[in-house]
């Protein structure tokens with residue numbers, strides 16, 4: 001119960017994180033590793049909720065570009081996030097952590113329906129809450145879900161764990177060896193410089209609700225805990 005910098009955080013994992021080297025689908029060994037990292041961070045005493053993306057299974061926009069109706073494709077994407085949420089819930093519980101999965105699209109045999117006050121109560125009781133189903137609306141992303149839920153449950157920060165990227169750069173570091181990494185930014189910078197950190201809806205929501213974002217590399221072991229302890233890793237976006 002030491003070194004905790006925040007009281008309550010939202011951890012955003014991309015769907016890709018669940019796939020491991022396979023790049024698509026869910027790799028149970030990878031999910032177990034993520035669960036162990038989350039457990040280690042949880043043991044600092046911080047209240048954690050998790051939003052998982054669905055890009056390892058399905059992306060609505062990509063399917064719509066191939067001719068599918070966007071709304072239907074997006075609902076499929078939201079269902080994909082529920083599969084990831086269940087996989088993570090299972091892995092966390094097998095590490096001995098109490099969790100609740102909540103979905104914004106009602107499917108009561110599978111998870112609790114998302115009710116804000118109930119989610120807050122779970123957090124207060126020390127359960128890790130996993131939010132599946134995105135916002136429940138097509139045309140949105142799980143980044144926007146993270147911003148929305150962070151505002152709703154009054155989280156101190158969003159910890160955005162990325163695969164293989166250790167912060168926000170002025171250009172793609174994989175393509176440009178001279179790309180410059182930022183330590184600190186504002187959400188206005190993110191939108192105006194079109195920095196591809198998150199979509200502009202999510203960035204605006206964070207800006208308007210004074211939510212802090214820390215973007216860091218998930219592939220380095222122990223980073224979730226480091227971010228929670230307020231250690232200088234990745235890029236911080238604030239204001």
Ligand code: UDP
Pocket residue numbers: 013014015016052053054055056058059060061073074075076077078080081133134135136137138139140141142143145
């Ligand atoms: N999605 C949606 N509304 C939401 C959240 C997600 O329609 O509120 C759909 C959308 O089709 C998206 C897919 O779910 O492509 C998976 O989410 P996302 O792309 O954000 O996952 P990530 O890139 O983080 O893996």
